[in-house]
Amino acid sequence: MGAGISELVLQAGPLLSSALSTFGHRVLSQAEETGDQAADTGRRLLRAVWRHLGPAARTTLEELLADIDVEEDDPDALAALRSQVRRALRDNVDLYREWSALLPEPSGTVTITAQGDRSIAAHTIQNSVSGGTFHGVVIQSGHLTGLAFGDSAALPRPPETTGRPSARGTDGDLSLRNNEAIAAQETGDLEQATALLEQNVAESERLLGPDHPDTLAARNNLASAYQEAGALQFAVPLFESTLAAFERVSGRHHPDTLTTRNNLASAYRAAGDLHRAVPLLEETLADRDRVLGPDHPSTLTSRNNLASAYRAAGDLHRAVPLLEANLAASQRILGPDHPDSLAARANLAGAYRAAGDLDRAVPLYEATLTSQEQVLGPTQPTVLATRRDLAIAYRDAGRFEPALALLSTTLGQYERLFGPTHLLTLACRSDLAATYHAAGRLTEALASHRTVLEQSTRVLGPEHPTTVASRRAVAAIERERAAGDRG
Known part of the structure; x- marks a missing residue:
């Protein structure tokens, strides 16, 4: 772009x-x-x-x-x-x-004006097992969360946000810097975004004090950026300390506290620590159900997040009924064609796929994609995510040609929308490589995985989960080809 x-x-x-x-x-x-x-x-x-x-x-x-x-x-x-x-x-x-x-080509000096309020970025929990993207429900504006590879299961989703009135006066630079960090995240410049948010935390603590709600919001956003960059060793303890501070300052049941607890569970989930993620999500859902009511959008989100964690833990007996109930509630409250109801349908299709029930997963994906394209448009990121998931379901069913065609088209759309090195683009290319591999087309699979490895190493660093996963995929295919040559 x-x-x-x-x-x-x-x-x-x-x-x-x-x-x-x-x-x-x-x-x-x-x-x-x-x-x-x-x-x-x-x-x-x-x-x-x-x-x-x-x-x-x-x-x-x-x-x-x-x-x-x-x-x-x-x-x-x-x-x-x-x-x-x-x-x-x-x-x-x-x-x-x-x-x-x-728009004309910009020339001269551009004056940047701070816009909007600082807010707490709240992650929806991703599904990392083979089973498709977990679509966050009742998502508001914001930037993207982190990912790992395998299939589209760890696709970054837009986070829900909890708004906060913008403080005025001495912290104008904080608002400006926060907006610049969000812009950097939107363009995939995680290093710049993290550096800006680190400055914001230091300045917030100096200007407002360590326990001011805006300082805690800044710490929460920095932890989210660390998680997006794959630096869970920094994200988890920062979320933990921020949650403890919110509980002390705002109380255990304040919306900001519940949002931060959800984010900590997301970090635990990303680190593979489901033993801590699941109880935290269960607690958050119970609190939101009691404080906000069972039909509140945030409660629907928590229910989806808990179902995702159950699914990641292989507990489909609890995940599927929870998703079915949540879809029914979303359709009743918001309507069947509301974007959040459509996301809930996609989540349920992913759970069916994870359970091996492709006879229900594929038609539900297809119907959901058709509705999303009509309601949201063909190039909206949520629509692209469902298109990827449908392709993965086709792959699971052994329908490699439609899977490859769908992934190739979607990859081109991601490249045009976000650029070749954005996390979403890399995730889709990884899906395409895995589908080539499943179809026995090792040459194309290896080329695609190598492209992901080169780009993720350059953009994200050699230790980012994306880079590590693609390095392992390249090594596995090279061993497979070598064994075939010897045979």
């Missing part, structure tokens, strides 16, 4: 403001150009966003634009608009290209 998503949004900011000032609430419906280049370009940018959204998201955008006070500075409404635009650009590669073509 060219410019990053955050860079595009920053560059477009003055143009969008000019369009809103000129056209007002008619910015989407106005057909004629005004001759004002900035206003006309801003209008075209907003209309492009609207065209690429699904029906529900279009309504949200229209309501946001209607609520903006064009006569006065309306920072909250403008921040909400920027957030929706950023999500749309991240989720749709065609919109990204259209915006890149509409």
Whole structure:
């Protein structure tokens, strides 16, 4: 990709403001150009966003634009608009290209303005057994979590977030640095993101004190970045100390405490420590069920996370009924075509696949993918994840040709959307390599695994779980080929 998503949004900011000032609430419906280049370009940018959204998201955008006070500075409404635009650009590669073509090449100095609140990034638990991606349910905005390889089971998922009012005054640099860290994570620059978040923790402790809620939020976000970078030796103890502090400062049942407990369980899960992850998730679900109610979105998320951990532990007898119940609740509360209900369907399909029940897994994946493409669009990351999972299910069923075709197409979409070295792209290439291997096409399998190894070593380092897994895959295929030559 060219410019990053955050860079595009920053560059477009003055143009969008000019369009809103000129056209007002008619910015989407106005057909004629005004001759004002900035206003006309801003209008075209907003209309492009609207065209690429699904029906529900279009309504949200229209309501946001209607609520903006064009006569006065309306920072909250403008921040909400920027957030929706950023999500749309991240989720749709065609919109990204259209915006890149509409925006002029940046020149001179770009002034970066801090946007949004600091928030606690809350991971959804991944499934690392052979059984497909575990899709986080009731996910809000945020960046991506870490991954390991094997199949799409450890695909990073967008985290849920718990918002916090942004402190004002002396900590303006903290907000700016946090936004820059999020932008770095979006582009896969984990080293830069971690460095920025480490600075934020040090400055927060100095300016606000070690037990201030914003300091604890900064520590939580740093631990999340460590986990994404595969540095669990740093992530786990930081999550543990942050959870202890939240329990002391905010209480055991405060939403921030429950979110941090969920994150610690995620880190335990990533480290393979299910003996500690499962009880923590059970405790979090019980607390959210009691404090928030059984139908609260965060409770649905916790139920999914616990089911994922059960599945990773091989306890499908508890995972499948929990997922079936959660899907029924999500469809009842949110509707069958809500994105979170569709994610819950994909999770259940993954559990069926893990149980070897491909007769139920494949049709459920296929139906879910069709609905997701209609509701979310064909290039939304959640849709790409389901497409990968369906391909893996085809592979398990011995249907190698459709599996390879689906993975090849999806890999190209990941490369266009995120670039060749992003974690999601590397994960999909690893899936493709594994499918070549299963089909007996060792030459293509080895080439794909070597590409993953080279790119992950360069971007993530030699000890990252992704690099280690790809190194082992290369060695295994080389041994297999050598044995075949001797035979």
